[in-house]
Amino acid sequence: MRFAPAPLCLALLGALSTSFAHAADLAWVDPAVASVNQQVIDLRHTIHQHPELGNMEVKTAKLVADHLKALGIEVRTQVGKTGVVGVLKGGKPGPVVALRADMDALPVKEMTGLPFASSAMGVRLGKSVPVMHACGHDTHTAMLLGAARVLAEHREQVAGTVVFLFQPAEEGAADVDDFQTDTLVGAQAMIRDGALESPKVEAIFAVHVMAGYPTGHLYYKAGTVLNSSDGFRITIKGQQTHGSAPWSGIDPIVASEGIISGLQTLVSRRIDLTKGMGVISVGTINGGSAGNIIPETVELTGTIRTNDASIRETILQKMPPLVNGIASAYETQADLLLVNHAPVTTNHPQLTEAMVPALELAAPGKVERLDASLSPSEDFSFYAQKVPGLFVFLGATPEGQDMQKAPNNHSPYFTADDATLATGVKAHVQFVMNYPGKLAGVL
Structure with missing residues (x-):
């Protein structure tokens, strides 16, 4: 039309x-x-x-x-x-x-x-x-x-x-x-x-x-x-423990998976797609030092791209509570840093x-x-x-x-x-x- x-x-x-x-x-x-x-x-x-x-x-x-x-x-x-x-x-x-x-x-x-x-x-x-x-x-x-x-x-x-x-x-x-x-x-x-x-x-x-x-x-x-273009870095803190007994610690790797999946719902469920498009991509995942140790922290970095100012604003406003909410549900703590590039x-x-x-x-x-x-x-x-x-x-x-x-x-x-x-x-x-x-x- x-x-x-x-x-x-x-x-x-x-x-x-x-x-x-x-x-x-x-x-x-x-x-x-x-x-x-x-x-x-x-x-x-x-x-x-x-x-x-x-x-x-x-x-x-x-x-x-x-x-x-x-x-x-x-x-x-x-x-x-x-x-x-x-x-x-x-x-x-x-x-x-x-x-x-x-x-x-x-x-x-x-x-x-x-x-x-x-x-x-x-x-x-x-x-x-x-x-x-x-x-x-x-x-x-x-x-x-x-x-x-x-x-x-x-x-x-x-x-x-x-x-x-x-x-x-x-x-x-x-x-x-x-x-x-x-x-x-x-x-x-x-x-x-x-x-x-x-x-x-x-x-x-x-x-x-x-x-x-x-x-x-x-x-x-x-x-x-x-x-x-906007960048983000998310540091998820849990509690390190032996991989054979995950119940004795708090797993930030599982929490990071929930956060990565949750970020995609900002695009699919929270932005008005009639106005344009948005992309949230996680580019790096870093955490852990051995296969049998659940680490204390995991760090994610990624990029946000949109072709509409209002879509960009929506993502940037709604990302912090989403990340913190998911982290809390896994009993972890998340530190989110957003950087506006262009x-x-x-x-x-x-x-x-x-x-x-x-x-x-x-x-x-x-x-x-x-x-x-x-x-x-x-x-x-x-x-x-x-x-x-x-x-x-x-x-x-x-x-x-x-x-x-x-x-x-x-x-x-x-x-x-x-x-x-x-x-x-x-x-x-x-x-x-x-x-x-x-x-x-x-x-």
């Missing part, structure tokens, strides 16, 4: 479509993007071969800052710890828009066999781990650097100001425990350090490569586009529709509207809570391959096709050159 939009939304969309239905098809964009393509590919290979974990992107940040400075772009470093902000003032008056790329890699051992594959090691929470750009952040950084060069070399054509945000720790920080609640990282740290201020940003855009979608194709959706990523509806013609210029005939939101999460959502945002996806698997068999983002076999980078550069440029601008009071 389809519901008609509210009259106000219809009026706003009508105004936007009338004013901005035809994006500016600037003849210089395609040749300018082509001229920087090889440099973008080379940058991508360099960054990929030398990945750094979240909050450790020192060399990557220096590479970014050096390139921006060489283009005559004003640069601020150490934003959000290792982030870089570049500010380009155009030759014409106009709005302030931001383009965001993330720089961090993942603690994954690369298995792609690429000639520029990573063999790097890093330190995460005191432990040595392999490091790989398994989510395409190397491509994001390289594409935004390419767009910065194109826009800087044509700054007289730019109306307004462009803020380039090169963000650390989108995947989390290597020096901050996932359950440490008193430290801001990633987008939140960038915002805290004024990334959207001085100059004050009016709208923000980002592009994310996705495996399993064809190279050079762009995908978008108004409204909810990615899930929220809200639902929401594309501003009017901004999204206004920018579709710009997407078509970036990828003619290869722009598709997503039917549903995707399951991953992104801390771009924090920027989009502050200013209108648009987060789009760029296919990164060659069209001749079986999309169903392409290794997903975060796989040790994940790859992104170099041929898709030019489309990403062009999308960033078209965002800037075709942003409506005069939307105060509408957005």
